[in-house]
Amino acid sequence: MVDFVTLNSIALVVQWIECLASNQEMGVRFPPRAQIIYNITAMPRIDYLASESVTEGHPDKICDQISDAILDAYLKQDAKSRVACESFICGNNLIIGGEITSKGKVDAEKLARQVIKGIGYDDEKKGLDYRTVKITVMLNRQSPDIAMGVSKKDLLEQGAGDQGMMYGYACDETKTFMPLPIYLAHALSRRLAEVRKNGLLPFLGPDGKTQVTVEYHDGKPKQIKNILISSQHAPEVSVEKLKKALMEKVIRPIVPKNLIGKETDIFVNPTGRFVIGGPAGDTGLTGRKIIVDTYGGLAKHGGGAFSGKDPSKVDRSAAYAMRWAAKNLVAAGLAKKAEVKIAYAIGMSRPLAFNVNTFGTGKISDNKISDLIGKVFDFRPAAIIRDLDLLRPIYLQTAAYGHFGRTDIDLPWESTSRIKEIQAGF
Incomplete structure (x- = not known):
């Protein structure tokens, strides 16, 4: 138009x-x-859309994984655990804090060391050593004022754990119903960790970041404009050797040939050396990679982080439900892309607002789609937890490489189990 x-x-x-x-x-x-x-x-209208990802060794992701590992440990012992766990790492110091009410008993310090070891931080020269890092644990009980509004005898009337708005998104430009830039950025980050751990590129360090810019013509991906990889490495490795190795072992196995043209730029460690990494180079904090965790900036975000929060917190569970709804909507053929928004008040089970935006790609009006989605899905917090079976220790696996569009792990909100109901209603 x-x-x-x-x-x-x-x-x-x-x-x-x-x-x-x-x-x-x-x-x-x-x-x-x-x-x-x-x-x-x-x-054609030409847009350049970029998304970034980070590896599991990024300081913020270290914290996300520690927080979710603690959450999983509590849920494994007590499915009704209420957990809000935050982690902060700076240099050789890790602080774990938050509010937890549970019948379970968890050694948070021991668990944190296991997570750090699993990432690959086993030498202070890499930026952190799981054996020598100093850990302070400050975990308190959940406020009874919050618990009063959230815990109710009628489970389906369980109130939201906080106020806020959450978004879900899906599009048909990849097989995972995710935007192409974040899909590729995550794939490259996972590959960085894979070649480091399997010995193909043993000189890589745990810390790293990727970014992919895709050229869109009239809203459709045409080609990759540029690829950026910043990877921690051993001091004896030159940037030239690193770039050649990453091109052969990381980029080519991941990025489709038809998306890379003569004008595609490849950038590797633009500042040169990246030897000092991890918490020795940057401070890390739980919940600071919320765009990496979701849609790479190509969809809205309500602002609430996921990691360290049990599913009574709608920041997490409702965001998962919105992705579930959006993905089923697009997979059912009702739209080429869709953004679904919801809002809650603390202590109240019924959403305060709900909206669907198909950006003009819907086969029927957005208002009619919104009504249909409301009939197919129950977005009361307890219903979300029930339908997605969220009171399980499944969260550590989501704490790196994105919470959505994953094909390497089985996540309930990625199910397309409601397609037939949507199509029947349409």
Whole structure:
């Protein structure tokens, strides 16, 4: 669609060209007005959309994994555990804090060391050593004021653990119903960890980041504009050797050939050396990679983080439910892409707001789709927990490489089990 402002601008350009054409001395032949307008309006809208990912050894992700490991440990012992666990790491110091009410008993310090070891931080030269890191644990009980509003005898009337709004998104541009930039960025980050751990590139360190920029024509991915990888490495490895190794062992096995053209730029460690990494280079904090965790910036975010929170916290459970709804909506063929939004009040089970936006790709109006989704899904907090079976220790596996669009792990909110109900309603 061409708006009024665009048409007005085109008209001015056409008038200017016709004015020039009237000057016979120029001897220039111009196409008719209709052809000029067609050529201008037929030009595609070009957008460059970028998304980033980080490896499991990134300081923020260390904290996310520790917080979710503690959550899983409590849920394994007591499914009704209420957990809000935060981690903070700076240099050789780790602080674990938060509010937990549970019948379970968890050695948070021991668990944190296991997580750090599993990531690969076993030498202070890498930025951290699981054996020598100093750990302080400060975990308290959940406030009874919060518990009073959330815990109710009728489980389906269980109130939301906090106020806020949550978003879910899905599109048909990848097999995982995720935007292409974040899909590729996560795949590259996972590959960095894989080649480090399996010995293909043993000189890589645990810390790393990736970023992919995709060129879109009229909303459809056309080609990759650039790929950026910043990876921690051993001091004896040159940037040239690193770039060659990453191209052969990381980029080529992951990125489809048809998406890389002559104009695609590949950047590896643009600042040069990246030897000092992990918490020795940057401070880490739970919940600071919320865009990496979701849709790479191509969809809205309500602001609430996921890691360290049990499913009574709608920041987490409702965001999962919104992804579930959006993915089923697109997978059912009702739209090419969809963003689903919901809002809650603390202590109240019924959502305060619900909205669907298909960006003009829906087969029926967004209002009708919203009504249909409301009939197919129950978005009361307890119903979400029940339908997605969320009172299980499944969260550590989500704490790195994204919570959505995963094919390497089985996540209930990635199920397309409601397709038939949506299609029947349509």
